Structure formats: C-alpha cells, structure tokens
Amino acid sequence: MNKFLLSKKLYRNELATFYSFLIGFLIAIIVGSIILLIQSKNPFDVFSLMLKLSIGSLNSLSNSLNKAIPLILAGLGIAIINSVKLWNIGAEGQIFFGAIALNFVYINTSIENSYLYIFLLLASGFIGGSVCILLPALSKVLFGVNEIITTLLTNYIVFGLTIYLINGVWKDPNSLNFPAAAYVSESVYLPTVFGKLSSGFLICILFTLIAYYIKDKSVFGYEMRIAGGSALTAIYAGISAKQKAFIAMLIGGGFAGLAGAIELLSQTHRVSTGISQGFGYTAIIVAAITGMRPLGIFLVGSLFGALAIGGSVIQTIGVSSYISDIIQATTLFGALIAQFFFSYEIKRVKDD
Amino acid sequence: MKNPILEAKGISKSFGNIKALDDVDFFLEKGIIHGLLGENGAGKSSLMNILSGIYIPEKGTLTINGQLIKRLNPDLASSYGIGMVHQEFRLIDSFSIKDNLTLSKSNIYQNDFSEAFSKYSDIFALNLNAMTPVSELSVGEKQKVEIMKLIFHNSSIMLLDEPTAVLTPQETVQLKESLETLSQEDEKTIVLITHKLKEIKDFTETIYVMKNGKMVAKDLDTKTVSDTQLIELMMGEVKTSKFDKNNFKGDTKLEAVDISFTNEQNIKTLQNVSLEIKSGEVLGVAGVSGNGQVELANIICGIIKDFEGRVIVKTKDVTGKGVKSRKKLNLSYIPENRLGVGLAPGVSVLDNSAIKEYFQASFGPHLSKNVLLNSLNDLINKFSIKAPDVKAEISTLSGGNMQKLLMGRELISNPDVIIAAQPTRGLDVSAVDSIHNLIIDQRDKGSAILLISEDLDELFKLSDRLIVMYEGKVITEIETELATVENIGLAMAGINE
Numbered sequence: 024m025n026k027f028l029l030s031k032k033l034y035r036n037e038l039a040t041f042y043s044f045l046i047g048f049l050i051a052i053i054v055g056s057i058i059l060l061i062q063s064k065n066p067f068d069v070f071s072l073m074l075k076l077s078i079g080s081l082n083s084l085s086n087s088l089n090k091a092i093p094l095i096l097a098g099l100g101i102a103i104i105n106s107v108k109l110w111n112i113g114a115e116g117q118i119f120f121g122a123i124a125l126n127f128v129y130i131n132t133s134i135e136n137s138y139l140y141i142f143l144l145l146a147s148g149f150i151g152g153s154v155c156i157l158l159p160a161l162s163k164v165l166f167g168v169n170e171i172i173t174t175l176l177t178n179y180i181v182f183g184l185t186i187y188l189i190n191g192v193w194k195d196p197n198s199l200n201f202p203a204a205a206y207v208s209e210s211v212y213l214p215t216v217f218g219k220l221s222s223g224f225l226i227c228i229l230f231t232l233i234a235y236y237i238k239d240k241s242v243f244g245y246e247m248r249i250a251g252g253s254a255l256t257a258i259y260a261g262i263s264a265k266q267k268a269f270i271a272m273l274i275g276g277g278f279a280g281l282a283g284a285i286e287l288l289s290q291t292h293r294v295s296t297g298i299s300q301g302f303g304y305t306a307i308i309v310a311a312i313t314g315m316r317p318l319g320i321f322l323v324g325s326l327f328g329a330l331a332i333g334g335s336v337i338q339t340i341g342v343s344s345y346i347s348d349i350i351q352a353t354t355l356f357g358a359l360i361a362q363f364f365f366s367y368e369i370k371r372v373k374d375d
Numbered sequence: 376m377k378n379p380i381l382e383a384k385g386i387s388k389s390f391g392n393i394k395a396l397d398d399v400d401f402f403l404e405k406g407i408i409h410g411l412l413g414e415n416g417a418g419k420s421s422l423m424n425i426l427s428g429i430y431i432p433e434k435g436t437l438t439i440n441g442q443l444i445k446r447l448n449p450d451l452a453s454s455y456g457i458g459m460v461h462q463e464f465r466l467i468d469s470f471s472i473k474d475n476l477t478l479s480k481s482n483i484y485q486n487d488f489s490e491a492f493s494k495y496s497d498i499f500a501l502n503l504n505a506m507t508p509v510s511e512l513s514v515g516e517k518q519k520v521e522i523m524k525l526i527f528h529n530s531s532i533m534l535l536d537e538p539t540a541v542l543t544p545q546e547t548v549q550l551k552e553s554l555e556t557l558s559q560e561d562e563k564t565i566v567l568i569t570h571k572l573k574e575i576k577d578f579t580e581t582i583y584v585m586k587n588g589k590m591v592a593k594d595l596d597t598k599t600v601s602d603t604q605l606i607e608l609m610m611g612e613v614k615t616s617k618f619d620k621n622n623f624k625g626d627t628k629l630e631a632v633d634i635s636f637t638n639e640q641n642i643k644t645l646q647n648v649s650l651e652i653k654s655g656e657v658l659g660v661a662g663v664s665g666n667g668q669v670e671l672a673n674i675i676c677g678i679i680k681d682f683e684g685r686v687i688v689k690t691k692d693v694t695g696k697g698v699k700s701r702k703k704l705n706l707s708y709i710p711e712n713r714l715g716v717g718l719a720p721g722v723s724v725l726d727n728s729a730i731k732e733y734f735q736a737s738f739g740p741h742l743s744k745n746v747l748l749n750s751l752n753d754l755i756n757k758f759s760i761k762a763p764d765v766k767a768e769i770s771t772l773s774g775g776n777m778q779k780l781l782m783g784r785e786l787i788s789n790p791d792v793i794i795a796a797q798p799t800r801g802l803d804v805s806a807v808d809s810i811h812n813l814i815i816d817q818r819d820k821g822s823a824i825l826l827i828s829e830d831l832d833e834l835f836k837l838s839d840r841l842i843v844m845y846e847g848k849v850i851t852e853i854e855t856e857l858a859t860v861e862n863i864g865l866a867m868a869g870i871n872e
Contacts, residue, residue, distance in 0.1 A: 242737045252719030259716050260730045261698030
C-alpha cells in the first residue's frame with residue numbers, strides 16, 4: 024500500500040509568493056471567463072473593456088489609483104500587525120473611525136493655513152484608527168483575548184456609531200434627509216496631482232516606504248519578527264512581546280484610519296456610509312496574497328483598485344460588477360493554494 | 376515470573392538515525408505495581424507508546440493474555456484493556472468530570488455511574504461533585520480524574536507516565552495509597568514510569584531499568600535491590616576522561632545568594648540555593664531534571680524576577696532587573712530548549728544569529744543588515760557552522776549546527792559569565808566534542824561557567840566543582856576530584872551521606 028505524506032519544503036523559492044499571485048490571478052481570470060460565458064458574454068470583450076476603462080486613459084488610471092489608496096494603506100496596516108503573527112480584521116471599522124475622528128477635529132477646530140489644517144486632519148485620522156484598535160489591543164495584551172474576534176466585532180460597533188452620528192448629531196440639515204454629515208470646506212480637500220489623481224496617492228507611496236522600513240529595516244521590525252516567531256525566545260532575548268504587539272496594533276490601526284481620512288478629504292468630503300465600500304476587508308485579501316510584503320501590497324492594491332473601477336464600468340454593458348469581486352476573491356484562493364504547493368511537497372512513502 | 380498478562384519481546388524502534396528502543400523485553404504480571412526507571416531519553420515513553428498502540432515497533436512481538444498480537448493500534452490496545460495516562464493531560468477542560476469519565480464508548484459504568492463514582496472518589500480521596508467542570512480542578516485533581524478515566528474505560532493494565540511530576544509530596548503519598556488499593560482490590564496491573572528513585576522504591580513491587588534505549592535490568596525485586604545498584608544501572612558506565620583542571624581561577628564573577636522561588640502552581644521549586652563561581656571556573660550542576668535547575672538558570676539570567684534572594688554579576692547586584700541588565704554585564708545564557716527558547720522557529724538563520732546583540736547593529740531605530748551579515752559570517756567561519764542559506768528558516772540547519780550557531784552567538788563576545796543548560800543533549804559524538812572544547816576554551820579565557828547537565832560524563836569531564844540539586848535544594852557540593860559517580864548518583868536520588 025502506498026501512503027502519501029505532506030512535508031514542508033526546507034527551501035522556498037524567493038519569488039514563490041509572486042508566482043503564486045500570478046497563478047491565482049490566472050485561475051481567477053479563467054473562472055471569471057467561465058461565468059461570463061455562462062451569461063453568454065464574450066470574456067475577451069468584457070476584459071478588454073475593463074482594461075480600457077480602468078487604465079486606458081489618464082482619467083481612468085487616476086480613478087483606479089484613487090480606489091487603490093485605501094486598499095494599500097489598510098493592507099499595509101494589516102501587514103505590520105501580522106509581523107507579530109496577529110490578524111487585524113478590523114481595518115473596515117478603523118477606516119470609518121479615522122473619518123469620524125477627522126470630522127470631530129474638523130468641527131471643533133479652525134486653522135487658517137489649509138496645508139497645516141489638512142496635515143492636522145490627516146493626523147487625527149491616523150490617531151482615530153489607533154484609538155479604534157485600542158480596545159482589542161488592550162484586551163489582547165492584558166487578557167489574551169483573540170484579536171481576530173475583537174477586531175471583527177469592533178467593525179460592527181463603529182459602523183453602528185457611524186449610522187448614529189449621520190442620522191443624529193452630525194446630520195446635515197441640507198442633505199435632503201440623506202443620512203450624511205455636513206461637507207467639509209473645499210479648502211481642506213486634498214489637492215489633485217494630475218487628472219483626478221488625489222495627492223493621497225503620494226501619501227500612500229510614502230507610507231508604503233515607511234511600512235517597508237518598519238518591517239524590514241528597523242530594530243522594531245526585528246523585535247516584532249522575533250516576538251512573532253516565539254514568545255519564549257522574545258522573553259529570553261529581553262524583548263517584551265506584549266509591548267511589540269501593542270505598538271504594532273496601534274500603528275496598523277493608524278494606517279487604516281489614515282485611509283479613512285484620505286477617503287473623506289479626497290472622495291466623499293463628508294462622513295457617510297460611503298467612506299468605505301468594504302475596503303478594509305479587501306485589504307485583508309491584498310495583504311494575504313502578497314505574504315504581508317509592503318511593496319507587494321502596493322502593486323496588488325493598485326491592481327485591485329483597477330479591478331474595482333473596471334468592475335463598476337462594465338455594468339454599463341449589462342455585466343454585473345460582481346465579476347470583479349469574484350476575480351479578487353478567486354485570486355486569493357488560487358494564490359493561497361499555489362503558496363501551499365510552493366511550501367509543501369507531497370511525498371510518496373512505501374508502507375509495509 | 377509465572378503468568379505474565381502482557382509480554383513484549385525484542386522490541387526495537389528507531390526515529391531517523393536514533394535508536395529509541397533496542398531489543399527491549401518487558402513483562403507485566405497481573406495485579407502488581409511495576410516500576411520503570413530511567414533517565415530522560417532512556418526510552419521509557421517510547422516503550423509505553425508502543426504498548427498503547429501509538430507507535431508501531433519495527434521488530435519484536437507482543438503477547439497479551441497469551442494471545443499474539445499482530446499489529447496493535449490505540450483502539451485495539453484499549454479493547455485489550457491497556458490504558459495510559461500521559462504527562463500532558465488529555466481531559467476536555469470545559470466538560471464536567473462525569474462527561475470526561477463517560478466520554479468513551481468503552482465506558483462500563485453507563486448505568487451505575489454515581490455508585491462507581493463515589494466508590495472511586497473514596498479510593499482517590501477526591502471530594503468533588505461529578506458535575507464540576509474539569510477547568511476548575513487543581514493539577515492534582517486532574518491527575519486523579521485521568522487515572523479514574525482508565526478505570527471507567529475498563530482498563531486492566533494502567534500505564535502511568537511520570538504521574539508524580541506534578542504532585543505535591545502529600546498528593547504523592549495519597550496517590551501511592553490509591554494505587555495500592557487498585558492493585559489489591561481490583562487486581563489492576565500498573566506500570567509507574569519515573570526517574571525518581573525514592574518513589575520507585577516506595578510504590579512498586581518489581582523494577583525494570585532502561586538506559587539508552589536498552590532494558591538493562593528486568594524484574595528486580597524492590598525489597599532486595601539497593602539504591603546503589605539502581606543508580607549504577609540508571610547511570611551506566613561513566614567514562615573518566617578529564618580536561619586539565621589546573622586552570623587559573625580569578626575573582627568571583629557570579630554569585631547567587633540564598634535563592635528561593637515558588638512557582639505559579641504554588642510549588643516551592645527552589646529553597647535557599649547559594650552558589651559562587653570564579654573567573655576561569657566551571658561549576659557543574661548535577662541532578663535529575665525537574666529539580667529546580669531550569670528555574671535557577673532563569674533567575675540568574677533575569678527571566679524570572681519574582682524570587683527571594685540576590686543575584687550578583689561581577690560585583691553588581693542585578694536582583695529584580697531584567698535580561699538586558701545581564702547582557703550589559705556580558706552574561707550569556709545557552710538555554711536547555713534550543714529551538715523555541717534559544718532560537719525562534721520560523722525566523723531566518725540571520726535573524727536568529729543576532730538575538731543576543733542585535734542592538735549593536737542598530738543606529739537609532741535603524742538596523743543595519745550589513746552589520747548583521749558580517750557578524751553572522753564571523754560566526755560561521757569561527758565556529759564552522761554549515762548554513763547554506765542564511766535567509767532560510769532556522770529549521771533548515773541540522774541540530775548540531777543549530778547548537779553551534781546558538782553557542783557561537785552567545786560565546787563570540789567572550790562573556791564574563793556563561794550559563795549553559797544541557798548544551799549537548801541530543802547531539803552526535805563529534806558535535807558533543809566540539810561543544811566541550813568550546814566550553815573549556817571559554818573557561819581558559821576567564822569566563823565563569825555554570826554548567827547544568829544530566830550527563831555525568833560531561834559534568835565530570837568539564838567541571839572544577841560539582842553541586843547536586845534535589846527537590847530545589849543544593850544537597851551536595853564537592854570538588855570534582857573528590858567526587859565519585861556513586862556519591863553523586865546517590866545525591867541525585869535525594870540520598871545524602
């Protein structure tokens with residue numbers, strides 16, 4: 024009788040994650056094509072239209088990149104927290120809370136210099152994200168409560184808070200009964216770089232580099248890796264694993280909060296339920312596909328932004344925008360399965 | 376022996392290149408408490424795992440109740456009435472005692488549970504309601520429920536793997552009485568696995584001794600066998616090769632004064648331990664593992680901070696201070712648990728090579744990868760470590776190379792004080808030699824070395840002085856030249872002459 028044994032490969036190809044992504048994306052395109060064929064649409068036509076309308080012109084390219092900003096920033100936050108082997112499922116809530124914190128500061132302050140004001144508002148978004156993850160972070164380090172559950176549940180609390188605010192105290196009397204807060208002044212809108220591309224994308228590039236630096240080049244990143252590898256080794260090395268976990272969570276939450284702030288200042292211009300359309304959840308996919316690598320998150324986030332734009336425009340020819348959601352999710356599936364085969368091998372063993 | 380209920384003959388089992396069991400014979404007689412004695416790694420647990428069908432032996436035969444068993448598996452073993460209590464409990468914490476006892480389909484007290492429960496509660500002196508969740512039980516109570524579980528599953532052969540390791544002395548006495556009742560009244564056949572000499576003599580009627588995967592003594596009568604005999608069997612032959620001991624000794628580098636420690640389970644694991652090591656001196660700590668050695672090392676190295684007493688490194692009192700204060704005074708710790716404590720699994724060779732002094736490669740918040748790589752290359756050259764890919768996970772290295780990396784990392788700074796716990800456990804002969812040379816090298820360079828080991832060869836070979844720890848106390852302290860294997864062995868068993 025032959026038995027099959029799964030064993031971990033000692034050496035992994037350095038580009039394994041990248042190849043896995045390509046394989047996953049290919050599978051996703053095939054699956055998407057099959058679904059389109061079932062709907063009697065020509066996949067080639069649909070995909071080329073998506074391509075044209077998401078990156079075909081300066082205008083559509085800037086739309087795609089604008090869409091990518093929250094995915095990238097929230098994904099970076101998730102990756103930083105994952106350095107200590109913790110999962111942040113709460114980026115969605117942190118995005119909303121970043122926008123809420125921004126609006127709170129905006130209502131209660133006034134600064135003449137609009138650049139200074141924008142900086143202050145972005146900073147309050149970042150801090151808002153950190154505040155949002157404070158409770159899960161504290162319960163993790165003090166009582167060992169599973170952060171996956173607490174960060175996920177925080178999303179519901181923050182979403183409820185958003186609904187409450189935009190239907191209550193912050194409700195804009197001029198909004199014709201649409202539940203939303205009042206618009207912020209045009210003077211604090213984020214300026215555009217070219218076309219419609221928000222300067223938020225430059226902030227995004229900066230924060231990608233910061234995240235890369237923290238994870239790969241800093242003492243803090245090193246200490247996070249050791250603490251994530253083994254809590255006992257961290258104690259032995261004199262590294263406080265709890266302190267690293269706590270700080271990593273606050274930073275990671277801040278990244279997502281900043282995404283909410285940029286979204287408000289460049290897209291919605293007010294607090295509404297439209298601040299995020301599930302960006303915090305898609306960001307988990309982005310981060311997981313790239314194996315938590317900041318530069319990869321930047322690239323895959325940009326691609327997913329384009330997919331989202333492509334998905335929304337193909338509705339005009341009668342194809343559901345869900346096709347892009349399917350492609351995103353299938354890419355993750357395919358990539359994770361491919362990563363598995365890059366890390367493990369199946370061995371055949373002879374049994375007596 | 377007249378009527379063995381279980382007979383194992385010529386059992387062999389290997390894991391990779393290591394022979395865990397080599398042609399082992401083992402017999403059990405009905406209604407008797409058997410003792411199985413041996414050091415850590417002697418093969419006791421492997422043998423028990425074979426009897427309970429968890430491991431499949433490569434060679435050998437098993438006969439139960441006169442019936443030859445072709446191939447045992449856990450299900451089959453339990454149907455033959457073989458049950459085992461493992462060192463780690465296998466209870467479901469959120470279930471009640473009753474649910475845990477009646478969980479299995481082989482449970483025999485389905486209908487008359489309460490009578491059976493009260494009968495065995497009496498025998499085990501367990502004063503608890505059967506509906507109490509197991510999570511609310513103390514370690515000792517859980518142990519009792521584990522043993523009761525075997526009875527409820529109709530086990531007639533009960534294998535108990537180090538059952539006293541987690542018990543207080545009073546609980547141990549209680550366990551002894553319970554087991555005697557079970558063997559006499561219920562005719563249970565019991566195997567008690569232990570490395571504690573005193574218990575094996577108290578509990579059992581017949582003793583088996585294992586050493587390095589071999590059964591070195593069978594069916595010894597507990598009443599007539601002497602402690603010295605057992606120690607000799609357990610230790611085996613000790614080679615008397617020695618390094619030159621006439622090394623220069625300088626100032627006192629490490630001092631531990633009157634150290635006592637009570638752990639989270641409220642067990643006093645250290646009592647008034649004092650020691651002093653000079654520059655250029657190796658102090659060997661002998662003792663069966665679990666007698667306070669790990670706690671002592673962790674206290675000296677700053678990992679445990681809530682103890683009584685004082686730790687002085689190079690005349691500086693570091694009591695109450697953490698790991699980093701020791702690092703600044705150039706103290707190195709080679710922990711017993713290589714992968715998991717000394718090295719972080721899943722992290723690269725490069726990252727692991729820097730755990731001791733990564734801050735020396737830092738410039739503010741920046742960590743220089745070049746500096747790390749250069750120091751790793753130094754390590755690799757100086758300690759001839761084979762590391763094909765330094766960015767790969769640490770587990771790509773062999774055991775010997777892992778230990779060389781760990782030792783090299785801790786020794787390259789020429790430390791003033793070295794704490795080395797079981798530095799050669801599980802390594803092959805050539806790796807052991809090179810580790811021994813490293814330690815002696817360091818001694819000659821003037822380090823003060825605390826060497827914790829279970830290997831008497833190693834202790835006699837390297838140490839200038841020896842202390843023996845037993846139940847958290849230093850029971851003997853002696854110059855190595857004056858020590859004999861016999862008196863050290865006896866002290867390890869808690870007998871001080």
